[in-house]
Amino acid sequence: MSKQKSPETDETSGESTSTGDTEPESALANARRQLERAAAYVDVEDGVIERLKHPTKLQQVSVPLRRDDGSLEVFTGYRAQHDDVRGPYKGGIRYHPDVSAEECIGLSMWMTWKCAVMDLPFGGGKGGITVDPKTLSDEERERLTRRLAEELRDVVGPKQDVPAPDMGTGPKEMAWFMDAYSMQEGETMPGVVTGKPPVIGGSYGREEAPGRSVAIITREAIDYYGWDIEDTTVAVQGFGSVGANAARLLDEWGASIVAVSDVDGAIYDPDGLDTQDVEGHDERPGMVSGYDAPETLSNAELLELDVDVVIPAAVGNVITADNVDDIDADLLVEGANGPTTFAADTILEERGVPVVPDILANAGGVTVSYFEWLQDINRRQWSLDRVHEELEEEMLKAWAAVQREVDEQDLSWRDAAYVVALSRIGKAKETRGLWP
Ligand code: GLU
Numbered sequence: 001m002s003k004q005k006s007p008e009t010d011e012t013s014g015e016s017t018s019t020g021d022t023e024p025e026s027a028l029a030n031a032r033r034q035l036e037r038a039a040a041y042v043d044v045e046d047g048v049i050e051r052l053k054h055p056t057k058l059q060q061v062s063v064p065l066r067r068d069d070g071s072l073e074v075f076t077g078y079r080a081q082h083d084d085v086r087g088p089y090k091g092g093i094r095y096h097p098d099v100s101a102e103e104c105i106g107l108s109m110w111m112t113w114k115c116a117v118m119d120l121p122f123g124g125g126k127g128g129i130t131v132d133p134k135t136l137s138d139e140e141r142e143r144l145t146r147r148l149a150e151e152l153r154d155v156v157g158p159k160q161d162v163p164a165p166d167m168g169t170g171p172k173e174m175a176w177f178m179d180a181y182s183m184q185e186g187e188t189m190p191g192v193v194t195g196k197p198p199v200i201g202g203s204y205g206r207e208e209a210p211g212r213s214v215a216i217i218t219r220e221a222i223d224y225y226g227w228d229i230e231d232t233t234v235a236v237q238g239f240g241s242v243g244a245n246a247a248r249l250l251d252e253w254g255a256s257i258v259a260v261s262d263v264d265g266a267i268y269d270p271d272g273l274d275t276q277d278v279e280g281h282d283e284r285p286g287m288v289s290g291y292d293a294p295e296t297l298s299n300a301e302l303l304e305l306d307v308d309v310v311i312p313a314a315v316g317n318v319i320t321a322d323n324v325d326d327i328d329a330d331l332l333v334e335g336a337n338g339p340t341t342f343a344a345d346t347i348l349e350e351r352g353v354p355v356v357p358d359i360l361a362n363a364g365g366v367t368v369s370y371f372e373w374l375q376d377i378n379r380r381q382w383s384l385d386r387v388h389e390e391l392e393e394e395m396l397k398a399w400a401a402v403q404r405e406v407d408e409q410d411l412s413w414r415d416a417a418y419v420v421a422l423s424r425i426g427k428a429k430e431t432r433g434l435w436p
Contacts, residue, residue, distance in 0.1 A: 025317060025341040027106025033342045035109070038418030041409060044426030052112070052425070055105050057081045061151035063129060065144045068137050077148050079127035079155055079163075082108035085428045088159055089125030090115055090366060092166025092195075093148070093173070095141075099128035110337055111366070114359040116421035118398050120370045125161050127152070133168040145173045149180035156181070158191030158376070164369050165195040171207065175200055191376035194369035198381070203372035205387035206365075211245020211313075212388075213364020214335045216395045218250060218309060221331055221356050224403065233307040235259040235329070237266070237299060238314025239288045242335045242362060244280035246311060251275040259302045260288060261314070266302040267293035304328055312339035319344045327353065334358040349412050357414040359421070360402055367394050 032053050039049045059079040067073055078101055081089040091111035104126045112124030129148060133141060155161055165174055174196040181192045190201030198204050205212070222229050232255045236247045239260040247257045256272035262281045267273065267289065279287035289296070303310060303319065306328040312318050313335025319327065324344040332348065332355040334340060340348070340355055348355055368391060375381055382390075398420075405416035 025320070025343070026102050027316065027338055028102045028109070029106070030338055030342050031106040031109040034414065034418065035422075038415045038422060041405075041411060041415055042419045042422045042426065044422050045430070048426050048429050049422075051429075052083060052109070052422075055080045055082045055108055056084065057155070058101055058105060059127075059152065059155050060101060061148070063144060063147050063151055065140060065147065068140060075129050075131050075144065077127065077129045077151060078104045079152050079161065080104035080108040080125060081155070081161055082124040082126075083112045083425065084123035084161075085425060085432060086116060086123055087121035088123065088157075089161035090120070090122035090369065091125040091127075091164065093163045093169055093177075094126075094128035094166035095131050095133040095136075095168035095173075096128065097130060097132045099130040104128060107337060110359055112425065113418060113421040114363045114366055116424045117359050117402065117417050118363045118367050118370075118394060119401075119424065120367065122162070122366070122370065125163070126166070127163060128166065128168075141173065142176050145169075145176040146180040149177040150184065153181060153184060156192060158189060158373070162191065162369070162373060163193045164366070171195060171197045171202060174202070191373055194372040194376075196372070201372070201376045201381075203368055203375055203382065203387060204384040205391070206368045206372055207241060208245045209368035209387075209391060210362040210365035211242045211247075211335070212249060212391060213367065213395050214242060214246035214311060214313065214333060214361050215249035215253070216364070216392060217356055217361045217399060218246065218255075218311065218333045219253060220396070220399045221333060221354070222255075222309070225331065225354075227308065230254040232256065232309060233258050233272075234309045234311060235266075235302050235305045235307045236311045236313055236335070237261050237302050237318065238281070238312070238336065239278065240281040240314070243311065243313035244275070244278075244282070246313060246335055248275045255309075258307060259297065259305055261297075261299050261302050262286070262288035263299075263314075264289040266297040266299055267291050268295040268297050268302070268305075269293050309333060311335045315339070317341055319348075321347065324348060329353070332356065333361050335362055337362065345412075345414065354413055357417050360398060360413070360417045363398065364391055364395060367391055 061077045063075045063077045107126035108124045115122040174193045196202035236243045259268040304326040309331045310329040316338035319340040321343040324347045402416045
């Protein structure tokens with residue numbers, strides 16, 4: 001599908017740029033429309049809803065970089081801080097050519113809801129640099145990241161705003177960011193970012209966490225609709241960190257993963273792929289579409305497969321008004337951030353196709369980030385088993401809270417997740433009051 005961009009994300013993604021179709025759907029516009037829609041179902045003061053349409057703060061910085069050839073280039077970086085009524089701002093930093101102020105604001109709003117749905121003591125933030133990381137050497141990425149940490153030093157911190165990996169960034173960038181920040185502060189401060197390598201205060205299981213939560217939520221949804229996981233067919237768009245981890249777990253639990261993809265296309269086996277044998281995009285780029293499978297498809301065809309579940313786990317804005325009529329699946333679980341546009345979402349709801357939203361499904365990433373932050377504060381590392389157990393518990397709690405709203409108010413999964421998030425945020429705002 002030519003309109004789609006590379007699904008090579010280290011973390012949950014979420015493009016904000018228009019896909020070129022008739023809907024100009026930025027992450028911010030999408031987030032605001034979702035908020036307005038869900039506000040009707042929740043008992044929160046109008047003024048609070050209005051307040052939540054805007055970020056608390058947007059930091060824009062210039063990030064100069066000495067290139068390997070000796071030349072100097074200046075990049076633009078951002079940090080959007082949406083809301084911190086429930087705790088420090090929390091959310092990723094992405095390196096991508098489409099990063100903009102607007103995109104960061106929209107994505108930071110989704111982080112506020114995501115943290116509230118999970119009942120984590122965090123608000124929402126998101127940042128990034130407008131750069132194609134593929135054009136940078138490792139050394140350039142390190143210098144750029146260290147300088148970004150310095151430029152954002154005043155607005156981030158373990159109690160203020162805690163960045164994490166996102167598209168185009170991963171544990172390495174988090175290590176450089178933490179080191180640069182700590183050097184300047186004069187003490188080792190692992191809690192300034194999450195998603196670090198475990199050897200410097202990162203949490204075991206953090207990298208796999210978004211994919212693991214997508215699998216857990218998909219399993220719960222399958223159960224909710226009374227299907228048998230052994231008879232469930234699943235297509236996963238994007239076989240990077242989120243998609244590969246989700247697909248492999250669901251495969252292990254008995255589902256049949258019939259199609260997976262990377263940026264160059266999809267592989268399809270109606271009898272189910274061996275997801276352990278297919279190398280993930282992050283493990284070896286090009287090996288997904290290069291795998292010897294019975295059939296190959298385009299990324300667009302993957303989304304249109306007649307399967308039980310489609311998991312878009314690559315980039316944002318892939319299910320739009322243009323292709324929604326061709327979606328044949330009975331259930332969508334959002335692995336990426338913002339894969340379904342507002343218009344497509346409305347049409348799917350009219351057709352009775354449930355969409356389990358990103359802010360619940362991929363929230364395992366930020367949940368294990370929270371575990372990492374706790375481990376950093378306590379200077380005590382958890383075992384992988386403990387991370388898995390506690391993640392499972394948190395995901396099931398959040399699932400139950402959202403399911404209650406679905407059942408009691410007859411809402412879509414997205415509206416229900418928003419209701420859970422907004423009522424928690426609204427209560428916190430009302431209780432704290434407005435200052436002065
Ligand atoms: N970037 C991830 C997300 O979109 C995780 C953010 C975090 O761990 O703070 O959920």
